[in-house]
Amino acid sequence: MIEIKILEENDYQLIQVEGDVDASSSIELDNALKKASESAHKILVDLEGLQYISSAGLGVFISYLEDLKAKNIKMVLFGMQPKVLEVFQILGLQNLIAIADNKDESLSLLNE
Secondary structure, three states, rough: OOEEEEEEOOEEEEEEEEEEEEEHHHHHHHHHHHHHHHHHEEEEEEEEEEEEOOOOHHHHHHHHHHHHHOOOOEEEEEEHHHHHHHHHHHHHHHHHOEEEEEHHHHHHOOOO
């Protein structure tokens, strides 16, 4: 079960993800990132409520990296649970995707 909300805040889009991102729900994450990348120059992804992410979910984030770079869109993920962060770190994704501990830190990364 996954719940994704997209909120318009100041000069960025905030995507809130709650629940599990697996092969079936990764489509919803893909749709949210697609929608945000069509209208925003800055995207924050709040993963505080994310309990689990599968390789399909990770693949969604990875699949947007080149597109976001080409469009000059900044994306920062924040608020990961330790076990979710560990998955990103094992794969070395912190070298490809900006990851912050909390919203304040992610906003400062967005505005660099």
